Amino acid sequence: MTHDEGTSHTCNAMPSPEAPARLQIVTATNVLTQGVQLHVPVLITRIESAATLRTLYAALQAAFPLDYPVSIVGDLSVEDPQFLQTTLAQISEKKGISYPVNLYLPAQVSAVTIAVQQLVEVVAKLRSPDGGCPWDLEQTPQSLTPYIIEEAYETIDAIQLGDPGAMAEELGDLLLQVVLQAQIASEQDQFSLQEITQGITKKLIRRHPHVFADVEANSVEEVRANWEEIKALEKGKSPHEAQLLSDKMQRYTRSLPPLMAGFKLSEKAAAAGLEWQDLNDVWTKFYEELAEFQESLLQSDTKHQLSELGDLFFTLVNVARWCQLDPMLALRHTNQKLIDRIATIEGQISKPLAEHSFAELEALWQVAKQHLESAPPTVEATDRVDMAILEDPSAVFVSSEGVLSGSDPAHLEESSP
Numbered sequence: 001m002t003h004d005e006g007t008s009h010t011c012n013a014m015p016s017p018e019a020p021a022r023l024q025i026v027t028a029t030n031v032l033t034q035g036v037q038l039h040v041p042v043l044i045t046r047i048e049s050a051a052t053l054r055t056l057y058a059a060l061q062a063a064f065p066l067d068y069p070v071s072i073v074g075d076l077s078v079e080d081p082q083f084l085q086t087t088l089a090q091i092s093e094k095k096g097i098s099y100p101v102n103l104y105l106p107a108q109v110s111a112v113t114i115a116v117q118q119l120v121e122v123v124a125k126l127r128s129p130d131g132g133c134p135w136d137l138e139q140t141p142q143s144l145t146p147y148i149i150e151e152a153y154e155t156i157d158a159i160q161l162g163d164p165g166a167m168a169e170e171l172g173d174l175l176l177q178v179v180l181q182a183q184i185a186s187e188q189d190q191f192s193l194q195e196i197t198q199g200i201t202k203k204l205i206r207r208h209p210h211v212f213a214d215v216e217a218n219s220v221e222e223v224r225a226n227w228e229e230i231k232a233l234e235k236g237k238s239p240h241e242a243q244l245l246s247d248k249m250q251r252y253t254r255s256l257p258p259l260m261a262g263f264k265l266s267e268k269a270a271a272a273g274l275e276w277q278d279l280n281d282v283w284t285k286f287y288e289e290l291a292e293f294q295e296s297l298l299q300s301d302t303k304h305q306l307s308e309l310g311d312l313f314f315t316l317v318n319v320a321r322w323c324q325l326d327p328m329l330a331l332r333h334t335n336q337k338l339i340d341r342i343a344t345i346e347g348q349i350s351k352p353l354a355e356h357s358f359a360e361l362e363a364l365w366q367v368a369k370q371h372l373e374s375a376p377p378t379v380e381a382t383d384r385v386d387m388a389i390l391e392d393p394s395a396v397f398v399s400s401e402g403v404l405s406g407s408d409p410a411h412l413e414e415s416s417p
Helices: 028-034 051-059 088-093 112-125 136-138 141-161 162-187 193-206 220-236 245-255 257-272 279-296 300-320 327-346 357-372 380-393
Strands: 023-027 042-047 068-073 083-088 101-105
Touching: 023 028, 028 051, 042 051, 051 088, 051 101, 068 088, 083 088, 112 136, 112 162, 136 141, 141 162, 141 220, 162 193, 245 257, 257 300, 257 327, 279 300, 327 357
Parallel strands: 023 042
Antiparallel strands: 042 101, 068 083, 068 101
């Protein structure tokens, strides 16, 4: 096995994400001048003397821990080459080595890789029929969906608060949902966490040709244009088809909560000309939908009742739009108002709510209401999130200052496939 001095041999500078780590073969001189890749196993050849080995040791200890396992391999052209397993710290101390030799270093496993693998193993144990957790074993992709939404919102709240500890905890909870979904899917031979990570890695490489290929993009606008063109080609659509209103509206329904998506759909439809003449027409439509919903409740068709309730909600969203009111903020404030009133009541009583009479609860409710109404109003961080997303749904990343900022389109839920 021979190589030109000063050259490094590996199959790809950027390995395919689905390919196993491939051996990098590099001469000692090349290591000393250019270094080595840490994510693939390395065979360092042409170590001609103990002095060269000591020099390699000094260079490698900057990239590898001293207890990193290495192997000293003799002449590979002979049938039974010398083979000695040791650690990086000990290679310069080895005696009786017949030079020239080669040095093999396995692929370096990062602390992050180890931590993720531990999480995967814990989740697999929780899902194991043999001694696993009954709750985890009962879960399905569908039953876990609400937790994904909940953890995503809690993560946003932690980011808005600027609390690193809370952010790390909530991001961990969100990561758990990904690993759980992958575990369940792998049990059903659908896909695995490996396929998930390989898929997003390939997508990032494919959609960033200005980084991983020879395409030039010198501005955010050029990056976005390339992104949309690549995405359209992946889906078999022309750039024109990708810009159709219905296509954009479909993305809103996939990437936004239903109430927020309804508001955006209402805005887009109105901008395209699908709009009432005035607010009175909207109110007429609202009362029409209210009557239809009430009529549906007299029947036993749940599907029809849900349809009419949805129509009623959507019409009320249009009322809010015409009145220049944010329905998400309105509902969020009402939710918080209920929580605050109950918390105020609980702070004044010594026994559970359920043990009070209706009259007592009504009196406590009115006292709490008056107390809270006299307090100054506050604007929560999540309110700013809703308002910013409505103004620009593509800006879904939240900065530490609490303002949503535009980001690389590779990370936009609206733009993801």
